[in-house]
Amino acid sequence: MQTVEQIFSSSLEEKKSTFLSFLCPIEVMESLHVKLKNEHPKAAHIVWAKRYFNEFRQIVENNSDDGEPKGTSGPPVLNVMRGVELVEVGLLIVRYFGGIKLGTGGLVRAYGSSAKEVIAAASLVPFVFKEIFTCKTAYPLVPRFEHYVLHHGLHVKQRLFESDGVIWEFEVSEAQKEAFLSFAHPFEREGFCCL
Secondary structure, three states, X not given: OEEOOOOEEEEEEEOOEEEEEEEEEHHHHHHHHHHHHHHOOOOOEEEEEEEEEOOOXXXXXXXXXXXXXXXXXHHHHHHHHHHOOEOOEEEEEEEEOOOXXXXXXXXHHHHXXXXXXXXXXXXXXXXXXXXXXXXXXXXXXXXXXXXXXXXXXXXXXXXXXXXXXXXXXEEEOHHHHHHHHHHHHHHHHHOEEEO
């Protein structure tokens, strides 16, 4: 499975219609959709598809034809996403109508091609499940833990400074969590604990 960590875009022209494609991380899809509606008020359609995991690690899929004939735009985009095993992403396509009708087959091809182009232009990365991990360190340990975090590329979601130490909230893969616990274990007597 693959995903993206930033927004990628591409454009395609088919019989004078312009298709602007945007591939994005799932967490920014809604705000990007709103932004595209505001930036492209004269666009005929903004078609979208998305694939993401629910809390049970099941893939959830959804799509919208946004006024195009049923099944001619959202489903072809979703099928392209399935084909390259994209997860935790959204794909939006803004269409400006060029005056020539494409027909149902033409629409399916145009939207599918637009999805393929933006995916080809994107930097895809392997998808890894991440979890939230929380621990606490006494203040004398903070510099050592900051050094570890910096040199091992851990994503700190939040740090809370309390009277007796710092609470760390990380977003980590299983492998990152195991390596971190191996590093932290010797410090349990000095003020490290998992929460």
